[in-house]
Amino acid sequence: MSTATTDTVTKPGPGMRFTSAAANYIDERTSASGFVRELGRKIFPDHWSFMLGEVALYSFVAILLSGTFLTFFFDPSMTATHYQGSYVPLKGVEMSVAYASTLDISFDIRGGLLMRQVHHWAALLFVASIGLHMLRVFFTGAFRKPREINWVIGFVLFILAMAEGFTGYSLPDDLLSGNGLRIIDGMVKGMPVIGVWISYLLFGGEFPGHDIVPRLYVLHIMLLPAILIALIGVHMLLLIVNKHTQFAAPGRTNQNVVGSPILPVFAAKAGGFFFIVFGAIVLIASVFTINPIWNYGPYDPSPVSAGTQPDWYIGFADGALRLVPPHWEFVFLGYTWSMNILIPILVIMVFLVLVTFYPFIEAWITGDKREHHMAERPRNAPTRTAIGAAGVTFYGVMWAGASSDLMATHFMLTIEGVIVALQISLILGPIAAYIITKRVCLALQKKDREIALHGFETGRIVRLPGGEYIEVHEPLNEYDRWRLVAHETYRPLMIRPNERGRITVGQRVRAGLSRWFFEDRIEPVTRSELERAHHHE
Amino acid sequence: MAEHHDSAADGSAVELSEPRTVTSGTAVISADRFENPGLPVDHQRVTDLDPAQERKAERRIIWLFWLSLIGSVFAIAAYFIWPIEPGNMTSTRMNNLMLGIGITLGLFGIGLGAVNWAKSLMHGHEEVEPRHDTRGTEATRARAVEIFQQANAESGFTRRRLLRNSLIGALVVAPLPAVVLFRDLAPADEPHELLRHTMWEKGTRLALDPSGAPIKASDVTVGSVFHVIPESLAKLGHGDGYLEEKAKAVVLMMRLRPEELNEAEDRKDWSYDGIVAYSKICTHVGCPVALYEQQTHHLLCPCHQSEFDVANHCEVIFGPAARPLPQLPITVDAEGYLVAQSDFHEPVGPSFWERER
Amino acid sequence: MAKISRKHRSTGRRSPLATVALLAIGLLTTGGAYALATTTATAESQAAAANEQLIEEGKKLFAANCASCHGLNLEGSKEGPALVGVGALAVDFQVGTGRMPMAFQGPQAARKAPQFTQDQIDAMAAYVASSGPGPALPDERFLEATGDAAKGAELFRINCAMCHNVAGAGGALTEGKWAPQLKGLDARYIYGAMVTGPQAMPVFNDLNISPEEKRDIITYLDYVSENPSVGGFDLGSLGPVSEGLFIWIFGLGGLVAITVWLTARSN
Known part of the structure; x- marks a missing residue:
């Protein structure tokens, strides 16, 4: 348990001579030894869920590498050409240069298809792992002070990742991506006042025009990645400054961090994990087709394919559009209000804003200004966990909406039935998820209390002299017990008049929210409770 | 980061300086809490206890790195052994597969080796680093x-x-x-004016998409669906706005039995002997609404599942669309070809702010 | 596909005369656009007798198996549409793909194993064709996958893909109906569906899509069926939804399993 290491500089062995000379050379010019001193033995706690952000980071590296390869061959031009490559069912077809060069990457450049598939699979994995990482941070309360800003940065990264994904999805200029852009165009046009102008400027004239692909390309390979990389840098820097959270365990306190040092253990694990993530992406890319653009043909406003869907991370927005009932549009003051577009956009915006600002809302309710470095078990914050479950359900229903047609065909249902069921679930699902999750959390906390007080059930039945049967419980040792009693709870806020003797509206709202959060709570077992329990036995 | 107390950095789980007191809000802090029992005794791995196991683990890791080497060399070889033969899809598939498998091995070998090294050979004890307030001293x-x-x-x-x-x-x-x-991102026109007109005008023949062959009314049998463009569109090149015009002008034409059509009085002459033509662009967000069911006369949009009833002027019967599809008034010319009576009487496609202006 | 159709023919037990007779009956009873006048009609007189016999046999089969819904005289009922003038091709498609007779009344008759031999189907087709003019079986040369795949692909995208999906994987229609998947389907049934417009599917007559163009479409579908998905397993060609599910369940799922191993204490 000691970290004490000898500071004496030992003479380098024969194999180390070059390394030490090089290190010396660099340090004398960069003062790099200071970094090594600060970071080299930094401690990272070990828990599987702490690796999810790394999956995101590493898949981003895979995206950068494969994407750079693709830029050498991709030509983002919408000029018309006649395809003369290998793929027979498109030979001689008129199409944009962008689509033709994507086909050439797929069919005529060795390893080109592999890199395309690595790029696309890695993109799907990137956004998925960010999502899962955010869920981990949310459900363990790892967004609390001092990490609120990093939560917001992470959230912006999530949005940027989706933007990167969508711009990339649109580049091949095939039928699928063209219809995706058509939907974007339709949505933009539905915006009040500026809609038509935004669409007109975006597409450089009337849809589809000849500008959208090169414009999205610049966003996709320059502007968005630059912002993304910068923000990832800040995200990581704040991670180092704040140090990682850890789960409650013996010896782990709010004032320390227990785990493996960067050099060598964590570096080896994290570095090795990079190769594993990259390897997994390449494996998937070599065995499973993704986005077979050659099936879709060049973009043409007339055809469309059954099962036209966006990539999974845009699915929730597509689903939100699908779940709107008919006729949500009216004319007011001579202008057209497309509520069938505005309402889903508004709902999504409100949802995203709530996610962004959740840390600040919770901090305001608890009034807790301390730093929190212990990751909470989800059950120990029942209301937050229930809110999270409701949010996940809400998102999930919208997401499912985007595949309503596939659900209908694969489960032998009617499209109309699926959509109506999802419309109902969008309202009732989150409520049900909230109630169930909260009750489950409280029940689990009760079980934890029970075990902390009375120990584990052993399954041994003993008959007492009086003829009574009891099951023998084995008490916990102090290490095991600590995990069950280490957490804190909050009490609902009492409304008190402020200095001027008034009760403000803000106070009332805060007290109301506080009651909602903390009225139902199970407090952890205390020492005296345990003593009393022992006396009873 | 640079603010760490060097002296406190080593050796103990206990924070030396008193933590600053700040309000804990409504948190319950009980004096009756349990004490943290401190770090348990370290756990020993087999590789810590048994030198033979340690050597075995080392050999295993060496093998993994060798596997990586083999994989990478295999990938290089695969690049040449499985080249792409133009037109042969199987060769492309093999190139993708073999190159990928080689690179996968190359990466997995390094990754699994490094992680194994960390897990079974590197110093395995947990260490403790103190935290300090994030704010400066x-x-x-x-x-x-x-x-x-x-x-x-x-x-x-x-x-x-x-x-x-x-x-x-x-x-x-x-x-x-x-x-x-940014104004010159697009040409100087007034954009919503462009949205009001399509290529259709009086006398434009209805033609097949994409060939541009004109269609006679007698060609259209009951139960048929024709994907239609204006005859003049087929002559337009891609550089002259082919896609832009097509994006507004595409039409779906169906023939129903005349008695199946419930036509409004003022639009009775917009159809010809049960043949009706409607804009193919969804009034929701603009996907081509092209799924026609000849028995139910329903049109379905595959993007967001709006359903339109062709027998009733394409009114919306399900889904997020708000307005019926615009109808193209048609008739036949002297030679029996189907022609448009005029342009659409309203803008086609998704709604926009200035639509009713 | 062409291969399959050849195999199909060899399994039938009908005499060569029956084919001639069928063609002849088509010529006798149909006219105008649907008469595929490319075949010769020299055997007319000899065939007439055989014809009568075939129609008679078909009528019996129809009365026993189909008439409860479609009526004894093809007049139809609440359960099934009238079949006067639907043509031999419609019967060949519906019965040959097992859609008819229907297993139960539902939104749509599903494809299943055919319930009759090709001889019996031909007999019923002859009977139905004798009721009025309707589309007959196409000329063999339009069923060969020897057309222009690129042209076929373009026509497929414009006329078919919105329901059947660009890769022929099928898709959803309204009220529980669906457009079936098309991979590995016998060319005669692809042709038959286009001409006769079974169930919800609209009709694509020869003036909309010419027989040569239909052959191009068949050629494209044959290409898609014959050539493996280039990038590896195609996950059902269902597009981004199956890709998304795959990356969440197997991609991220697998990596999470690895993180559990990676952070577990080794023993």
Whole structure:
């Protein structure tokens, strides 16, 4: 348990001579030894869920590498050409240069298809792992002070990742991506006042025009990645400054961090994990087709394919559009209000804003200004966990909406039935998820209390002299017990008049929210409770 | 980061300096809490206890790195062994598969080897590092405040208010020229005017998509669906706005039994002997609404599942669309070809702000 | 596909005369656009007798198996549409793909194993064709996958893909109906569906999509069926939804399993 290491500089062995000379050379010019001193033995706690952000980071590296390869061959031009490559069912077809060069990457450049598939699979994995990482941070309360800003940065990264994904999805200029852009165009046009102008400027004239692909390309390979990389840098820097959270365990306190040092253990694990993530992406890319653009043909406003869907991370927005009932549009003051577009956009915006600002809302309710470095078990914050479950359900229903047609065909249902069921679930699902999750959390906390007080059930039945049967419980040792009693709870806020003797509206709202959060709570077992329990036995 | 106390950094799970007291809000802090029992005794791995196991683990890791080497070399070889033969899809598939498998092995070998090394050979004990308040120490903060005050005094930033506010004003306005610069992202036209017109005009023949062959009314049998473009569109090149015009002008034409059509009085002459033509562009967000069911006369949009009833002027019967599909009034010319009576009587496609203007 | 159709023919037990007779009956009873006048009609007189016999046999089969819904005289009922003038091709498609007779009344008759031999189907087709003019079986040369795949692909995208999906994987229609998947389907049934417009599917007559163009479409579908998905397993060609599910369940799922191993204490 000691970290004490000898500071004496030992003479380098024969194999180390070059390394030490090089290190010396660099340090004398960069003062790099200071970094090594600060970071080299930094401690990272070990828990599987702490690796999810790394999956995101590493898949981003895979995206950068494969994407750079693709830029050498991709030509983002919408000029018309006649395809003369290998793929027979498109030979001689008129199409944009962008689509033709994507086909050439797929069919005529060795390893080109592999890199395309690595790029696309890695993109799907990137956004998925960010999502899962955010869920981990949310459900363990790892967004609390001092990490609120990093939560917001992470959230912006999530949005940027989706933007990167969508711009990339649109580049091949095939039928699928063209219809995706058509939907974007339709949505933009539905915006009040500026809609038509935004669409007109975006597409450089009337849809589809000849500008959208090169414009999205610049966003996709320059502007968005630059912002993304910068923000990832800040995200990581704040991670180092704040140090990682850890789960409650013996010896782990709010004032320390227990785990493996960067050099060598964590570096080896994290570095090795990079190769594993990259390897997994390449494996998937070599065995499973993704986005077979050659099936879709060049973009043409007339055809469309059954099962036209966006990539999974845009699915929730597509689903939100699908779940709107008919006729949500009216004319007011001579202008057209497309509520069938505005309402889903508004709902999504409100949802995203709530996610962004959740840390600040919770901090305001608890009034807790301390730093929190212990990751909470989800059950120990029942209301937050229930809110999270409701949010996940809400998102999930919208997401499912985007595949309503596939659900209908694969489960032998009617499209109309699926959509109506999802419309109902969008309202009732989150409520049900909230109630169930909260009750489950409280029940689990009760079980934890029970075990902390009375120990584990052993399954041994003993008959007492009086003829009574009891099951023998084995008490916990102090290490095991600590995990069950280490957490804190909050009490609902009492409304008190402020200095001027008034009760403000803000106070009332805060007290109301506080009651909602903390009225139902199970407090952890205390020492005296345990003593009393022992006396009873 | 640079604020760490060097002396406190080593050796103990216990924080040396007193933590700053800040409000804990409504948190319940009980004196009756359990004490943290401290780190348990370290656990020993087989590789820590048994040198034979340690050697075995080392060999295993060496093998993994060798596997990586083999994989990478295999990938290089695969690049040449499985080349792409133009037109042979199987060769492309093999190239993708073999190259990928080689690279996968190359990466997995390194990854699994490194992780195994960390797990079974590297120093396996957990270590402890103390945390400090994220905010700077009192001294640092005091110094920062002092710097700001000094800078303020030396510059007069708060004292010279007009000067400061002039600077802020100038900074706010400076980026605005950039907004103007974006006007020429698109040509000089008034965009919503363009949305009101399509290529259809009086006498334009209805033609097959994509060949542009004109269609006679007698060609259209009951139960048929024709994907239609204006005859003049087929002559347009991609550089002359083919896609832009097509994006507005595509039409779906069906023939029903005349008695199946419930036509409004004022639109009775828009169809011809049960043949009706409707814009193919969804009034929701613009996907091609092309799924026609000849028995139910329903049109379904595959993007967001709006359903339109062709027998009733394509009114919306399900899904998020708000308006019926615009109808193209048609008739036949002297040679029996189907022609448009005029352009659409309303803008096609998704709704927009100025639509009713 | 062409291969399959050849195999199909060899399994039938009908005499060569029956084919001639069928063609002849088509010529006798149909006219105008649907008469595929490319075949010769020299065997007319000899065939007439055989014809009568075939129609008679078909009528019996129809009365026993189909008439409860479609009526004894093809007049139809609440359960099934009238079949006067639907043509031999419609019967060949519906019965040959097992859609008819229907297993139960539902939104749509599903494809299943055919319930009759090709001889019996031909007999019923002859009977139905004798009721009035309707589309007959196409000329063999339009069923060969020897057309222009690129042209076929373009026509497929414009006329078929919105329901059947660009890769022929099928898709959803309204009220529980669906457009079936098309991979590995016998060319005669692809042709038959286009001409006769079974169930919800609209009709694509020869003036909309010419027989040569239909052959191009068949050629494209044959290409898609014959050539493996280039990038590896195609996950059902269902597009981004199956890709998304795959990356969440197997991609991220697998990596999470690895993180559990990676952070577990080794023993």
